[in-house]
Structures are given as structure tokens and as C-alpha cells.
Amino acid sequence: MIEISAIVLAKNEERCIDRCIRSLDRSIFDQIIVVDTGSTDSTARIVEQYVSPRVRLVNQLWPGGFGRARNMAMSLVQRGWVFFVDADECLVANQGEELVNLLEGLQADEDAVNVVVSPWIVDSSGYESPAPGRILLAQGNIAYFGSVHEEPRVKDSTLGTIRSVVSSIRLTHDGYTVEVVQQKNKLQRNSELLHHCLEEEPNHPRWLYEQFRETLWTDPVDLLERRCLRICQGGNGGVAQNLSAESSWYYFLALRDLARRAVRDGEASRIAQSAKRLESLNPSSxxxxxxxxxxxxxxxxxxxxxxxxxxxxxxxxxxxxxxxxxxxxxxxxxxxxxxxxxxxxxxxxxxxxxxxxxxxxxxxxxxxxxxxxxxxxxxxxxxxxxxx
Structure with missing residues (x-):
């Protein structure tokens, strides 16, 4: 038998924490841990209503970034799998058997310590996309890096490389509606945390792409082009053919976003130019x-x-x-x-x-x-x- 622990990071989530906890089926999870990182609203009081031998409330100081917060929370689990669910998400019902079967199969693999599983996120508009890895072994070889837009990476490369699995498990999410973003000032928060990421790893393609994406719809196109080029230039001298796999991926995403911006701006010549650049990188995409x-x-x-x-x-x-x-x-x-x-x-x-x-x-x-x-x-x- 496998063990699965759900971890919910929360700060001032009185709007949604109750429904999040109620969505976590007790027949699936051996324990549910809510880590409150400094709420000043009624979040903790709501969670306290659910506290039991299988539901814990842990109060921790905010460690300065989401990557550190996830790693800190994961240290609370001694064995089995961890499933990170954000407070503004809900686990879609009737997925227990599917989740257990998936993790039982993965745990049998030799490289299970390097496995990280992505569920699908269904946002308030109905759009679906995979979340960066959320399910992993508590005592495995994976940790989170980055103050925001955190990503899983291996801790010890001698034990192998990360193995990403996209599952069919689904979570609903409504934390980026205009109202919620404004209420929680998420854009400013994310911008400040992203600045910390770039200070620590100034040439990392993930952080350069997130910086590019942050102002995709507002900054002048020439500035976006320069930021796109920085993704390409991270240790490669600006030669697209010599890009690492990671840099190539984020460079492609940035070019794709420039094409989306060109469509939004209604500029046919830029759409055509962007299409050619995308085809030069990956014509079959x-x-x-x-x-x-x-x-x-x-x-x-x-x-x-x-x-x-x-x-x-x-x-x-x-x-x-x-x-x-x-x-x-x-x-x-x-x-x-x-x-x-x-x-x-x-x-x-x-x-x-x-x-x-x-x-x-x-x-x-x-x-x-x-x-x-x-x-x-x-x-x-x-x-x-x-x-x-």
C-alpha cells in the first residue's frame, strides 16, 4: 500500500480554504496538512474546524518564497507521496482510484525518487493546462527552486535526472480572476519574487521567460524582443542552433507569445514573421x-x-x-x-x-x-x- 499526504499552503485564504479542504477525499489521503504562513484573516480558524488525527494545521513563518515554502512543508512528511494542492484549488471528485493506481505503478519504478507528476489545472474559464510538478515522493530526490513560478529539480544529479509525468488528475482553480488578483495584489507580489529569482540565477531561461511573460501585453514590442533574445543568449552567444534543450523550450514559448501579441495588435506582417521563426525552431509543432x-x-x-x-x-x-x-x-x-x-x-x-x-x-x-x-x-x- 502507498501513502499519500495532501499539503495546502495558505495565507489569507478565507475565501476558499474551506472548499479546498472539503474537496480532499479522506479515503484518498492518509493525512492533510495545511501550512499557514502568516494569515491575518480567518483562515486558521476555518482550518481548525477540520483538525483531527488526519488533518493538521501547521503555523510557519513565510520563508521568503514559494519554493522554500514547498520544501519546508514537504519536510513535515516522513514517507510516501506528497500532493501539493493550492488553497484556491479543488480536487475534482471521483479520482481516488485513478490517483492510487498511478502512484502505485510509479512507486514500483527504479527511478521513483526522480519522478514528479503534474495534474491538470482547470481555470475559471474552462481552460486546462498542466501544473508544474505537484506530486512527488516526500523523501525522494526532488526539491523546489525559485521564489515564484517555482519548479521541481533533482537535488543530487548523480541519482539521475528528473522524470516528469503528466497525469489525467484534475484540479479546478479560480485564483487568477481579475477580482482575486487585485484583492491579493498578486502581480506586484509575483514581480518582487521574480526579481529575487533573477538575482539568484540571472541567466536561467525559466526566470527570463517569466519576466518576459509578465509584461507581454503591456510593454513595447521592441522591449519584448530584447527580452526574448536574452532567453536565447543565456550562455549560447545568441545562436539558436546551440541552445540547450531548456533554453530552446523557453525561447520557443517566448516566440509563440510574441505571435499572440502580434495577433492581439492586429499586425499581419508580425504574425507572418513570428510564424516563420516558430517554424525554424520546431516546424512540426x-x-x-x-x-x-x-x-x-x-x-x-x-x-x-x-x-x-x-x-x-x-x-x-x-x-x-x-x-x-x-x-x-x-x-x-x-x-x-x-x-x-x-x-x-x-x-x-x-x-x-x-x-x-x-x-x-x-x-x-x-x-x-x-x-x-x-x-x-x-x-x-x-x-x-x-x-x-
Whole structure:
């Protein structure tokens, strides 16, 4: 039998701590530990109502960062697996058997000490993405690094490298709604903690990317381009071909975000430029495919205020590209956990846009009604084209 401990870090979480604890099925977890790092509201009093032999409340001073806080909390568990659940999250019901079977299988592996499991986070809009590793052996070879946007790393590289597993376990999360972000001043808090990360590891691609992402929608594009280049230059002399695997990953994410910014700004030339840069790094990525085909159709999305292919030559070209895109979609594109949309809803929205542009609106509606996911980033809204 395996043991599983749930750990909840909390500070001033009276809004949501009760529902979080209630979501943690006692038949799954051998113990639930709530670590309060200095609440001044009623968080501790709410948790005290649940205190029992299997539910503990531990008061600890805030250690200055989330990585240290997780490591400190993990030291409270002597054996078995730890599952970190944030206070503004809830474990989706009826996943106990699945979780136990998953961890029993992983524990049997020789490299279990290096395993870290990512659950899926379902935010308040319904968007799903994998969380950085949350489930790991309490006495394993993994610790958390970083004051914010903390990431798991191996403590002793002689024992092996980290093995990341994306599970199907799901948590709901509502901690980044506009209201909550403003109430808890999360943007300023994260910015200050990220500054500490960069002081400790000034060339680490993760922190450089998080700095880039923090102001993606507000800073001038030329400044974002310089920050993107810094990710590329971390010990590589700015040569993309010589990037480490980690730097290459975050450089790709930054280029992808620049493409998203170009779409938001409505600049067709920058969309096309971004698409080419993404293709040069990873031409088979679904995200590179998405921006490649979006760059082609984008100039036709708003002709005389409505989607239109314009000339007969343009119509033929767009039909060719549409057929190529549909063929790629049917070929079971390898969507990944960190793709723009893990199930490819953005590709489906793009197919609908092509159908509308070539005058096949009825087909677009039929396609739209048959797909499961929804994509609402510009230039789409619920898979439909947004009017400018």
C-alpha cells in the first residue's frame, strides 16, 4: 500500500480554504496538512474546524518564497507521496482510484525518487493546462527552486535526472480572476519574487521567460524582443542552433507569445514573421502550424467588414491551404500538454475561419457544432471570427 499526504499552503485564504479542504477525499489521503504562513484573516480558524488525527494545521513563518515554502512543508512528511494542492484549488471528485493506481505503478519504478507528476489545472474559464510538478515522493530526490513560478529539480544529479509525468488528475482553480488578483495584489507580489529569482540565477531561461511573460501585453514590442533574445543568449552567444534543450523550450514559448501579441495588435506582417521563426525552431509543432496558417488567412478576415477570399486566385489558394490544414488535423497532430490548446481547439477555430472566408459558412457552423473545445483568443471568440 502507498501513502499519500495532501499539503495546502495558505495565507489569507478565507475565501476558499474551506472548499479546498472539503474537496480532499479522506479515503484518498492518509493525512492533510495545511501550512499557514502568516494569515491575518480567518483562515486558521476555518482550518481548525477540520483538525483531527488526519488533518493538521501547521503555523510557519513565510520563508521568503514559494519554493522554500514547498520544501519546508514537504519536510513535515516522513514517507510516501506528497500532493501539493493550492488553497484556491479543488480536487475534482471521483479520482481516488485513478490517483492510487498511478502512484502505485510509479512507486514500483527504479527511478521513483526522480519522478514528479503534474495534474491538470482547470481555470475559471474552462481552460486546462498542466501544473508544474505537484506530486512527488516526500523523501525522494526532488526539491523546489525559485521564489515564484517555482519548479521541481533533482537535488543530487548523480541519482539521475528528473522524470516528469503528466497525469489525467484534475484540479479546478479560480485564483487568477481579475477580482482575486487585485484583492491579493498578486502581480506586484509575483514581480518582487521574480526579481529575487533573477538575482539568484540571472541567466536561467525559466526566470527570463517569466519576466518576459509578465509584461507581454503591456510593454513595447521592441522591449519584448530584447527580452526574448536574452532567453536565447543565456550562455549560447545568441545562436539558436546551440541552445540547450531548456533554453530552446523557453525561447520557443517566448516566440509563440510574441505571435499572440502580434495577433492581439492586429499586425499581419508580425504574425507572418513570428510564424516563420516558430517554424525554424520546431516546424512540426501544432503551435507553429497554427500561426503559419493564421498568417496566410489573416489578411482576408476583414475585407469590407466581413470575411472574404476576394479574387478567384485568392479563393483557390485559400482552398488549397484549407485542405492542407484539414489533412494535418486529421493526421492526429501531436498536441502536447503545453500546446496553445492541448486538444487543438485553436486549430479547429482556424479551420472554421477558413471555411467562412471561402464562403462556406454553413460548413463552418456544422464543424463548430461538432467540436468539443472552444478557442476565444484573438482573432476568434468561441471559435468565430471577432469583428474589428
Amino acid at each position: 501544432p503551435d507553429a502550424v497554427y500561426f503559419h496558417f493564421l498568417a496566410i488567412v489573416y489578411p482576408y478576415l476583414w475585407v469590407s467588414g466581413t470575411p472574404s477570399a476576394g479574387s478567384l486566385e485568392s479563393f483557390k489558394d485559400l482552398m488549397t491551404h484549407l485542405n492542407q490544414l484539414i489533412k494535418l488535423r486529421r493526421s492526429e497532430m501531436q498536441f502536447e500538454a503545453h500546446s496553445l490548446h492541448p486538444q487543438g481547439a485553436n486549430i479547429d477555430a482556424l479551420i472554421c475561419a477558413y471555411l467562412e472566408v471561402v464562403g462556406m459558412s454553413r460548413r463552418a457552423e456544422e464543424y463548430r457544432s461538432a467540436i468539443a473545445g472552444s478557442w476565444s483568443e484573438p482573432p476568434f471568440e468561441a471559435n468565430s471570427i471577432i469583428s474589428r
